[in-house]
Amino acid sequence: MQNKGLVRLFAVLFALVSIYQLSFTFVASKVEADAEEYAYNKISDQEEDYVAKREKVESRYLDSLQNEKVFDLGFTDFTLKEVKEKELNKGLDLKGGINVTLQVSVKDILKGLANDSKDPIFNKALDQADEASKNSQDDYVDLFFQEFTKLSGGTTKLASPDIFANKVLSEDINFQMTDAQVQPVLRRKIDESITSAFEVLRQRIDKFGVTSPNIQRLGTSGRILVELPGAKDVDRVKSLLQSTAQLEFWETYKAEDVNSFMIAANNRLIDILEVNDTTTTQEDDEEASEIDSLLSDAVKDSADVATQVNPLYDLMVSGGMQGSPIIARVAIKDTAKFNEYISMPEIRQLLPANLQYVEFGWGIAPKDSQVLDLYALKGNRESQPNMSGDVITDAQQTYDMAGRPAVSMQMDNRGAKIWEELTGKAFREGGNIAIVLDNVVYSAPGVSKGAISGGNSEISGDFTLNEANDLANVLRAGKLPASADIIQSAVVGPSLGQEAIDSGMFSFLVAAFLVLVWMITYYGRAGLYADVALVLNIVLIFGILAGLGFVLTLPGIAGIVLTIGMSVDANVIIFERIKEELRAGKGQIQAITDGFANALSSILDANITTGLTAIVLLMFGSGPIQGFATTLIIGILTSLFTAIFITRLMLEGDLAKNKRNFTFTTFITDKLPKNRNIDFLGKRKIAYIISGVLVLISIVSLTTKGLEGGIDFVGGRSYQVRFVDPVNPTQIGEELSAVLGSTEVKTFGDANQVKITTKYKVDVEGSEVDDEIQNLLYDNLVKYYPENFTYNDFTLGANSSQIGILQAVKVGPTIADDIKKDALWAVLGSLVVIFLFILLRFRKWQFSLGAVASLTHDVIIVLGVFSLTSHLMPFSMEVDQSFIAAILTVVGYSINDTVIIFDRIREETQKRGWRGVAIVNSALNSTINRTLNTSLTTLVVLISIFIFGGESLRGFMFAMIVGITVGTFSSLMIATPIMFDTTKDKGEQDKALDA
Structure with missing residues (x-):
């Protein structure tokens, strides 16, 4: 490898910068731990309302240190405020807090621009646009224009003096303008009003006093996302956000x-x-x-x-x-x-x-x-x-x-x-x-x-x-220029956030330990160097997240943990190619050089396809899904750097210094068969039958039973409620249905915890309904709690206890439709992007067809498993945004496997010419070690998250586990055989592969 000194310099600099960025997080955590201990010692457990009192003492302690120097690096020092600004931000699912999506009322803006016009056609058009918006994906303003045109019949114009040709818009609209001329003016004015609302909200939030608030406009829909990690007073936040300040x-x-x-x-x-x-x-x-x-x-x-x-x-x-x-x-x-x-x-x-x-x-x-x-x-x-x-x-x-x-x-x-x-x-x-x-x-x-x-x-x-x-x-x-209604919200209590951190980090450590041990067990000393590169990879990921100001969420941790499982894939590909070169009789240095060179194409192709899927997630996802996609993209880039450069640097350095012979095996793996000769294509008809039966069962189940839609897709409210003792969810469901209508109650994790889902007044906006539902929940559930358990003890945000409401989520029906639409586009978009990439890379539509058929097969079976087992599993099997993220990750992983095999087919053909079945079987046999090794490593990681990662991630991880298992099978037995069977002219394929 040339420029070793430059690579070594970059590696050291990247590592130092990452450690520097992470040091602020460690210092901030230390100061917060000191504040917590101080409050614990100051307020006894015997005092009344000791939890709230400790929070106040802790807050005052931290406030007193805001401008004090708490981090001295010798050449410079930092106050607590500066340290907090540079620490790795934690999302509300890890820290507790509030996430809301506000819909600025375009109707109110139009009424204001029309100077509260009493024109009957104008007001009826607004009312009909309200109704149409409940079942339409079009913008409200488009619906208003459509309804106004239908009602006016050309007799009344938007530029009428009683509507928009008024004193408010006198400089922009006159009564001689046509509707077509007025419409762009109104669109511009509406956009200006929404921008104004965004700025007003931003100024309010900046003064609210939480760390790392996040506020952003969502496209041009008039929606504004607000995230306030650490915020606890739910009523105060809602009042702050929804108050129009109409004085x-x-x-x-x-x-x-x-x-x-x-x-x-x-x-x-x-x-x-x-x-x-x-x-x-x-x-x-x-x-x-x-x-x-x-x-x-x-x-x-x-x-x-x-x-x-x-x-x-x-x-x-x-x-x-x-x-x-x-x-x-x-x-x-x-x-x-x-x-x-x-x-x-x-x-x-x-x-x-x-x-x-x-x-x-x-x-x-x-x-x-x-x-x-x-x-x-x-x-x-x-x-x-x-x-x-x-x-x-x-x-x-x-x-x-x-x-x-x-x-x-x-x-x-x-x-x-x-x-x-x-x-x-x-x-x-x-x-x-x-x-x-x-x-x-x-x-x-x-x-x-x-x-x-x-x-x-x-x-x-x-x-x-x-x-x-x-x-x-x-x-x-x-x-605010118009009212802002909360159409989607998620409120996470601080105790649940801490539990998420504990379970997330524990699953992270378990997964990392298993992968590190596996690599040493399988590849010996070379595996140790791969582990060093992996640890550096993790440091770089966290350092980049901290340096760029990203917010770490629980799905983000899942993305990092998955990256651990997938990042070993590059090293596995490289080590397996080096072993092939060694078996061909090449010397150590040449084998390592050729192994890295021959593996590079496969590594890049595989990571590009996974990266494309992650980009689709980033484009169409929101909130947690974007966090997952962000960490996945960063992980792909850092793992490429560490596997291709750092591992090779250590291998060649050790070889030059100690003249050591690397076998890339241990006494355990040395006994595994070296040259397999499995007739994969000969068994493809059996595979087609098995897959056909599984796909048919899945389709039947999907068309008869369907899927259990989460509130992301159907709208509604859900509450995660914890009791002291185990409860009967069926009994609670019957009691709540009597007051809230159809209400679903399921055990969520332990037997003393349930998830309550209701569509009660889902169409009604305003915090009054939230308060009403929480009151009804308390009135009906208080009997399951100890005596003197108050409403404040029960409600989220008013308490810091381990029982009561731990999390509340609301999704309005309009935004639920949009989320469902975005999810569909995300899946279809990823399949189209992958089809085009494979077509571009391999220049043959048969390769694209085989890949997309395999992916479609994987998606249908995962959906079918969820449909069949949704009422049997002891954890949530709802289809929501996280489930779509899992599906797309499976798509990316499965295509990763398929591309590795296709790359080997192309390489073998370029070396020996097209030999039909022999070439395909040879490619499958030569990559089987890598396929199984990477799949098993990834499954170990996913299973560790599934077991230790917390209840909220179990359905997500189960989809991933099923998907990775099915995806490994389809890469071997579906994608490649379909490519082979649809290629009628083998000579033409030969020419394409030689190109």
């Missing part, structure tokens, strides 16, 4: 102003509800009669009193006080019913002229109360506030006169003038001004000292310090 200032009515309306509304409701109650069926009357006959007169009398209700007033905890802007206080659980009553058309008709445009608004939910205040806001014909929040130029967390956390705001000149007029009017009339954020009244102060000049104002309320900081952050960052 408004409204004048308010007094309680006495609306008192007469409330009385009239209550009396009218009595009449309405009595009418409804009297429209009962005969069966209802008979049932009531039977019940009445069982009641004593006294009981009936009390029942009659109870039915004499005042519908509106009975929902009130108390009415409003004279002179107060609070017109009523209502229990939180009754606010929905109260809203329903006062929104009824029959009730709104009772509003007197001075209250015609009244808007009702609820106050902020207090911490220790279940009651909300109701306010009456002075609206107008357009339902516009007196002043909006776009005049705010700055906001800061402060404290009010009572020393409670508050938020102070500074307005621009225009806002300051309006604010002075508004406060002056309130002072003169003794009125109040409600400060409303996202339809919630935070406060409604009066003005006691005259008009307020200078544009200063304050929002006070029952805030915690975090809430006040978040509110100031949101106002400072600005409002």
